[in-house]
Amino acid sequence: QKEVEQDPGPLSVPEGAIVSLNCTYSNSAFQYFMWYRQYSRKGPELLMYTYSSGNKEDGRFTAQVDKSSKYISLFIRDSQPSDSATYLCAMSDDKIIFGKGTRLHILP
Amino acid sequence: GAVVSQHPSWVICKSGTSVKIECRSLDFQATTMFWYRQFPKQSLMLMATSNEGSKATYEQGVEKDKFLINHASLTLSTLTVTSAHPEDSSFYICSAIDSVEQYFGPGTRLTVT
Numbered sequence: 001q002k003e004v005e006q007d008p009g010p011l012s013v014p015e016g017a018i019v020s021l022n023c024t025y026s027n028s029a030f031q032y033f034m035w036y037r038q039y040s041r042k043g044p045e046l047l048m049y050t051y052s053s054g055n056k057e058d059g060r061f062t063a064q065v066d067k068s069s070k071y072i073s074l075f076i077r078d079s080q081p082s083d084s085a086t087y088l089c090a091m092s093d094d095k096i097i098f099g100k101g102t103r104l105h106i107l108p
Numbered sequence: 109g110a111v112v113s114q115h116p117s118w119v120i121c122k123s124g125t126s127v128k129i130e131c132r133s134l135d136f137q138a139t140t141m142f143w144y145r146q147f148p149k150q151s152l153m154l155m156a157t158s159n160e161g162s163k164a165t166y167e168q169g170v171e172k173d174k175f176l177i178n179h180a181s182l183t184l185s186t187l188t189v190t191s192a193h194p195e196d197s198s199f200y201i202c203s204a205i206d207s208v209e210q211y212f213g214p215g216t217r218l219t220v221t
Contacts, residue, residue, distance in 0.1 A: 004151075036212075043114075043201045043212040044152070088151065096210070098151040 003027050006089055006099030014107050019076040023089035023099045026070065030091040033065050035074045038086045038101065047087075048074065079106045110136045110206045114213035121192055121220055128188045129216045131202030137182035138204035143175075146199040146215075158185040192220040 006023045013019055021035075032051055036044035048063035050056045050072075056063045062075040072091070076083055086101040111134040121127045131141055139160045144152040156177050157165040164177035176188040185204075189196055201215040 006151075041199075041215070041217065043112075043203075043215040045212065046209060049209065095154070100151040 003097050004089065004091060004099045007102055008100050010103040010105055012105040012107055013079060015079060015081060017079050017106075019074075019079050019083070019104060019106075021074040021076075021087050021089075021102050021104070023072050023091075024070055025072070025091055025097075027091075027093070027097075028067070028070065029093040030097075032092045032096075033063070033072050034090040034092075034096075035061075035063055036088040036090060036098075038088060040085075044088055081106045081108050110134075110204075110209070110211045112202065112204050112211045112213040114200075114202055114216050116216060117214060118217045119219070121218070123193055123220055124191055126188055126190045127192055127218060128186055129200055129202075129218075131185045131187070131204070131213050133183045133204045133206075133211075136204075136206045138185075138206065139182060141179060141185040141202055141204045142210075143177060143185070143187050144201045144203065146201060152201065155187075189218065192218070194220045196220050 004025045035048045037047050038044040050063050050065050053065045053067045060077045064073040084106045086103050088101040089099040113132045115130045141158040143155045146152050154167050155170045158177045158179040160179045166172045179185040197220045199215050199217050203210050203212045
């Protein structure tokens with residue numbers, strides 16, 4: 001079993017819809033959980049950063065961590081075409097491990 | 109937020125030659141920088157951890173004699189791909205840590221012909 005599993009997509013949703021992106025993991029030692037957004041041919045940029053379990057909200061983005069289920073989510077409300085990108089989850093204890101990324105397409 | 113730059117953004121080289129990629133933290137000092145490689149539709153894979161003033165720490169399976177890393181100052185780390193082969197073609201990304209957060213460079217796309 002891979003340490004971090006993420007559905008590669010692509011995921012296509014209409015503009016304005018709520019998007020749900022998810023990752024599962026196997027290492028219960030992970031304490032820090034992150035979501036990165038990566039546009040084509042660009043480096044990843046940090047979107048959300050969460051320590052331990054719970055929810056964190058930043059504008060249209062909400063990150064959710066459920067350590068009991070080893071499951072993290074990123075919700076995007078009122079999705080926009082500019083949100084079209086690849087979203088990578090990442091988690092760490094002493095070393096950061098990335099998911100493969102989910103390609104998201106927001107259809108105008 | 110903090111900015112990390114990479115140069116060049118895109119490079120093509122012939123098989124057997126060497127290529128140097130620079131990673132700079134523009135507005136903060138980074139004692140630690142990381143080098144990643146990303147193949148198409150794959151996750152970022154950590155290649156090595158670059159520490160200012162000391163030798164880099166390479167991940168298992170990464171040839172340290174092929175991927176030379178130098179972190180000569182608190183704002184600059186370089187990755188040199190020596191004797192490049194077509195299978196080295198990839199997207200190379202560096203990152204640097206500013207206290208807690210990790211900031212990524214824009215990446216360098218290397219194509220070896």
